[in-house]
Amino acid sequence: PIRADLLGNMWAQEWGNIYPLVAPAGTGDLGYDIGDLLTAQGKTPLDMVKAGENFYSSLGMAPLPETFWKRSQFLKPADREVVCHASAWDIDNKDDIRIKMCIKVNADDFITIHHELGHNYYQRAYNKQPFLYLNGANDGFHEAIGDFVALSITPQYLVDIGLLDKAKVPAADKDIGLLLRQAMDKVAFLPFGLLVDRWRWGVFDGSIQPADYNKKWTELRTQYQGIVPPGERPANAFDAGAKFHIPGNTPYTRYFLARVLQFQFYQAACKQAGWKGPLHRCSFYGNKEVGAKLNAMLEMGASKPWPDALQAFTGSREMSGKAMADYFAPLKTWLDQQNKGKPQGW
Ligand code: X8Z
Ligand code: ZN
Numbered sequence: 001p002i003r004a005d006l007l008g009n010m011w012a013q014e015w016g017n018i019y020p021l022v023a024p025a026g027t028g029d030l031g032y033d034i035g036d037l038l039t040a041q042g043k044t045p046l047d048m049v050k051a052g053e054n055f056y057s058s059l060g061m062a063p064l065p066e067t068f069w070k071r072s073q074f075l076k077p078a079d080r081e082v083v084c085h086a087s088a089w090d091i092d093n094k095d096d097i098r099i100k101m102c103i104k105v106n107a108d109d110f111i112t113i114h115h116e117l118g119h120n121y122y123q124r125a126y127n128k129q130p131f132l133y134l135n136g137a138n139d140g141f142h143e144a145i146g147d148f149v150a151l152s153i154t155p156q157y158l159v160d161i162g163l164l165d166k167a168k169v170p171a172a173d174k175d176i177g178l179l180l181r182q183a184m185d186k187v188a189f190l191p192f193g194l195l196v197d198r199w200r201w202g203v204f205d206g207s208i209q210p211a212d213y214n215k216k217w218t219e220l221r222t223q224y225q226g227i228v229p230p231g232e233r234p235a236n237a238f239d240a241g242a243k244f245h246i247p248g249n250t251p252y253t254r255y256f257l258a259r260v261l262q263f264q265f266y267q268a269a270c271k272q273a274g275w276k277g278p279l280h281r282c283s284f285y286g287n288k289e290v291g292a293k294l295n296a297m298l299e300m301g302a303s304k305p306w307p308d309a310l311q312a313f314t315g316s317r318e319m320s321g322k323a324m325a326d327y328f329a330p331l332k333t334w335l336d337q338q339n340k341g342k343p344q345g346w
Pocket of ligand 1: 013086
């Protein structure tokens with residue numbers, strides 16, 4: 001197993017931040033980091049939110065209301081303790097939508113802004129539904145919308161919005177590197193996304209007892225993620241409690257579902273956009289047709305069973321990992337070669 005503190009993320013849930021350490025020799029240097037690009041241009045947290053809004057506007061969505069800009073929390077207040085874990089809010093079931101974040105100028109927060117705005121645009125899109133249907137088709141859908149949009153943050157998209165120099169777009173020989181960087185976030189998250197509720201549900205049904213809370217957490221982390229704490233943990237440690245959703249009592253399977261769904265949405269959008277190249281290079285930025293179709297699904301809210309919503313946008317009624325596997329297929333081929341004859345597992 002790998003030590004959990006070496007993976008570039010406090011919870012070892014997404015590993016993309018240590019991509020530079022594992023980049024393939026020769027072609028691994030992607031030549032840019034979104035955080036560095038934002039910093040170099042002196043972009044502020046507010047600029048980052050504006051960039052997020054601009055993406056949704058490019059799909060034909062109405063601008064965010066004035067109240068969003070007035071009432072959201074973008075920065076960590078200096079004078080009091082707040083919950084900094086990013087969240088999106090729908091205060092009046094109409095258009096008083098807001099986000100609450102402590103935005104830092106880095107790549108993670110740039111993506112998270114798109115994620116949170118996905119919740120807000122979804123909330124506003126279904127606001128005409130009767131009260132009981134004011135929700136996503138299922139909770140995985142709600143978590144998937146913003147991530148699906150963020151998959152369009154390709155090198156060419158960064159050029160289009162003036163963040164990246166055209167000459168710096170990584171050439172085709174960098175595809176494996178781009179995919180590996182993305183897989184370290186998206187694929188490495190899957191076992192984490194699964195195990196959090198394995199633990200929570202075990203606590204709820206009594207199969208995990210208080211005396212074993214930490215032991216079981218560590219066991220699941222090793223079993224699913226192949227990671228271990230950096231040192232011996234005291235018997236009364238409560239490592240699970242460091243994850244926001246555990247004390248916050250937020251179900252977590254939604255994020256596992258979203259990891260799968262977002263690739264289904266993305267593959268469908270790229271097909272609608274008539275994209276011809278490798279899937280991971282596709283951006284549907286500016287595509288009003290995709291936007292209209294997306295809006296049709298979002299407007300449904302929870303008024304129909306989720307397969308109906310999925311069908312409205314993708315044409316399929318089944319949740320499937322195939323789109324995700326298609327996206328990463330070139331990387332899988334490369335990894336199979338790299339790992340040939342090497343020991344597997346931990
Ligand atoms: O909690 C979140 C969002 C708020 S709904 C920032 N996410 C999960 C996490 O941070 O653990 C997004 C990805 C997974
Ligand atoms: Zn979310």
